[in-house]
Amino acid sequence: MMRAGIKWFAMATMMLWTASAQAVLTIEITRGVETGLPIAIVPFSWEGPVAPSQNVSDVIEADLARSGRFAVLPRKDFISTPHQDKDVVFKDWRILKAEALVIGSVKLVSPGKFQVQFRLYDVFKETQLAGFRYTVAGAMLRSVAHQISDIVYEKLTGEPGAFSTRIAYITREEPPHAKPVYKLQVADSDGFNPQTVVRSAEPLMSPAWSPDGKRLAYVSFEDKRSKVYIQNITNGQRELIAEFHGINSAPAWSPDGKQLALTLSRDGNAEIYIMRLDTRALKRLTYDPAIDTEAAWSPDGKDIIFTSDRAGSPQIYRMSATGGPAERLTFEGDYNARASYAPDGKSITFVSRQQGNFRIAVMQLDNRTMQILTDTSLDESPSFAPNGRMIIYATEVRGRGVLASVSADGRVRQLFKFEEGDVREPAWSPYNRVLQYKE
Amino acid sequence: MKNGKHLVVSLLIAFAMAGCAGEQAVKPSTTGGGEQGAGAQTAPAAGTAGPSARELSAQKRAELLAQHRVHFAFDSSAIDDDARAIIEAHASYLVDNPSINVTLQGNCDERGTREYNLALGERRAQSVEKMMKVLGVAGSRIKTVSYGEEKPLCEEHNESCWRQNRRVDISY
Numbered sequence: 001m002m003r004a005g006i007k008w009f010a011m012a013t014m015m016l017w018t019a020s021a022q023a024v025l026t027i028e029i030t031r032g033v034e035t036g037l038p039i040a041i042v043p044f045s046w047e048g049p050v051a052p053s054q055n056v057s058d059v060i061e062a063d064l065a066r067s068g069r070f071a072v073l074p075r076k077d078f079i080s081t082p083h084q085d086k087d088v089v090f091k092d093w094r095i096l097k098a099e100a101l102v103i104g105s106v107k108l109v110s111p112g113k114f115q116v117q118f119r120l121y122d123v124f125k126e127t128q129l130a131g132f133r134y135t136v137a138g139a140m141l142r143s144v145a146h147q148i149s150d151i152v153y154e155k156l157t158g159e160p161g162a163f164s165t166r167i168a169y170i171t172r173e174e175p176p177h178a179k180p181v182y183k184l185q186v187a188d189s190d191g192f193n194p195q196t197v198v199r200s201a202e203p204l205m206s207p208a209w210s211p212d213g214k215r216l217a218y219v220s221f222e223d224k225r226s227k228v229y230i231q232n233i234t235n236g237q238r239e240l241i242a243e244f245h246g247i248n249s250a251p252a253w254s255p256d257g258k259q260l261a262l263t264l265s266r267d268g269n270a271e272i273y274i275m276r277l278d279t280r281a282l283k284r285l286t287y288d289p290a291i292d293t294e295a296a297w298s299p300d301g302k303d304i305i306f307t308s309d310r311a312g313s314p315q316i317y318r319m320s321a322t323g324g325p326a327e328r329l330t331f332e333g334d335y336n337a338r339a340s341y342a343p344d345g346k347s348i349t350f351v352s353r354q355q356g357n358f359r360i361a362v363m364q365l366d367n368r369t370m371q372i373l374t375d376t377s378l379d380e381s382p383s384f385a386p387n388g389r390m391i392i393y394a395t396e397v398r399g400r401g402v403l404a405s406v407s408a409d410g411r412v413r414q415l416f417k418f419e420e421g422d423v424r425e426p427a428w429s430p431y432n433r434v435l436q437y438k439e
Numbered sequence: 440m441k442n443g444k445h446l447v448v449s450l451l452i453a454f455a456m457a458g459c460a461g462e463q464a465v466k467p468s469t470t471g472g473g474e475q476g477a478g479a480q481t482a483p484a485a486g487t488a489g490p491s492a493r494e495l496s497a498q499k500r501a502e503l504l505a506q507h508r509v510h511f512a513f514d515s516s517a518i519d520d521d522a523r524a525i526i527e528a529h530a531s532y533l534v535d536n537p538s539i540n541v542t543l544q545g546n547c548d549e550r551g552t553r554e555y556n557l558a559l560g561e562r563r564a565q566s567v568e569k570m571m572k573v574l575g576v577a578g579s580r581i582k583t584v585s586y587g588e589e590k591p592l593c594e595e596h597n598e599s600c601w602r603q604n605r606r607v608d609i610s611y
Contacts, residue, residue: 203586205554205587221589224584226557247557249557249558263554263558270558270562291555291558291559291562293554293555294554294555307555309555314552335551337552338554351551358551378549378550378596380552380553381553399594425553
């Protein structure tokens with residue numbers, strides 16, 4: 001069935017930047033924490049004729065608040081508002097019980113070019129923990145802000161931040177008196193700067209990032225049945241990967257990016273296969289009359305976890321990526337599905353039915369304890385941030401599909417509110433490129 | 440799209456009532472004695488004023504043939520009695536009309552995961568396919584496709600909507 005050779009398609013609709021990204025989305029923290037490291041972020045000063053479209057310090061503040069690791073102090077309480085090192089009075093911040101302080105400035109240095117400086121301090125030790133200077137175009141100001149958030153996060157928690165990453169997701173819009181439009185989109189980790197990678201009149205499903213963050217595998221129904229494609233998100237080049245008889249679905253990249261796990265029913269029943277991307281050679285992994293689907297790789301590439309209803313209801317199983325017997329991992333409840341690993345391989349997240357509600361769960365693999373992280377009813381598609389601290393998922397609010405995120409410990413949750421349409425199937429990208437900066 | 444489907448269905452009803460009714464009544468047990476056939480056969484014995492067994496069976500069959508959807512329970516691809524009667528009617532129509540092919544599109548409600556539902560939708564289409572084959576329709580004339588939960592008919596989040604969405608669409 002597979003056509004010989006590699007087929008490349010140029011995408012007409014690639015990389016459509018949405019003009020007013022800011023109007024598309026608001027983020028609402030639906031569950032917060034009182035604990036967290038107290039941090040003060042002084043609004044950055046601005047030097048130039050017209051204020052830039054992006055407020056760098058606002059983005060940093062939102063990032064850090066969203067992480068659940070920080071208590072961001074209210075600006076109205078600030079005694080002083082320093083922008084330069086010489087203006088910092090540590091006593092002013094100790095009074096507020098701030099443990100960390102971020103200051104900075106944004107300056108227009110040439111037409112369209114901005115210089116962003118920031119400094120991070122330990123208030124009690126009265127020392128500078130980090131200080132960088134970036135010179136970037138206006139369109140990159142949000143990226144700089146996310147990168148500053150990553151640095152602050154890493155300096156203060158000892159773990160890398162994941163603010164400079166991106167999310168892929170599917171949207172469905174139904175304009176009045178017109179057919180629905182499906183889009184595969186990629187946005188910053190906070191939902192801003194959405195860009196359309198694929199647009200279709202038929203459903204799109206299951207976006208999956210390549211480990212290098214450059215390509216997305218996904219399922220498209222553009223030919224009136226499910227087929228799997230891989231698309232380069234920067235140049236739009238597209239490859240048809242699977243169009244076998246039956247369903248072609250659930251693509252999942254191996255950690256080395258050389259193989260793709262797929263669900264195919266070419267042999268009559270939904271089974272998991274592994275395709276080598278260089279030769280397109282297929283190896284069948286599961287042999288069971290039940291549904292076997294939703295494969296995900298362990299970070300070391302040795303194991304596959306997947307959903308199977310071989311015991312009568314959908315449950316999570318684990319097997320070697322080279323084949324062999326499968327071990328059942330979930331026993332609580334009658335519906336556990338679509339699992340994926342945390343980046344450290346120690347836990348998995350999946351969808352679990354609890355008293356008729358579909359919620360996001362996490363299971364520690366060493367002792368098999370399961371924790372339910374959400375309390376809504378139609379939650380799906382959980383995906384870990386590359387630092388393992390947050391999980392993004394899709395849920396439903398007032399009849400519409402929306403994205404939401406929850407900290408991996410369940411303590412902080414927020415909704416990404418898009419203005420229109422259904423948003424679904426988020427997938428968190430691997431770590432992203434780093435901008436150039438000077439100490 | 441929708442209008443086209445309706446037209447096809449109307450044509451099918453007309454076809455069933457006009458052309459195939461007589462033929463079908465001659466061999467009512469191709470289905471292995473389903474509920475509908477039995478009911479239609481016992482009905483005329485009770486009263487002579489009503490429609491004949493042949494007419495009743497043709498009418499019943501036309502009604503069943505007008506239904507191009509069969510429904511399923513949550514996370515199930517089992518065919519219940521209502522679905523069985525509809526599938527039987529379509530199978531005998533296909534047996535009587537060997538030049539016509541059929542597409543079975545499996546669908547799910549929004550609950551549960553999308554990829555699992557894609558496989559479940561296929562399994563639903565396959566269970567209708569299996570029954571049609573048992574009833575004498577050649578496998579080469581049946582095409583199955585699954586849309587999982589991607590093509591809901593009804594978009595509210597309640598059981599009455601979900602039931603409508605857990606379906607196999609039978610189309611010619």
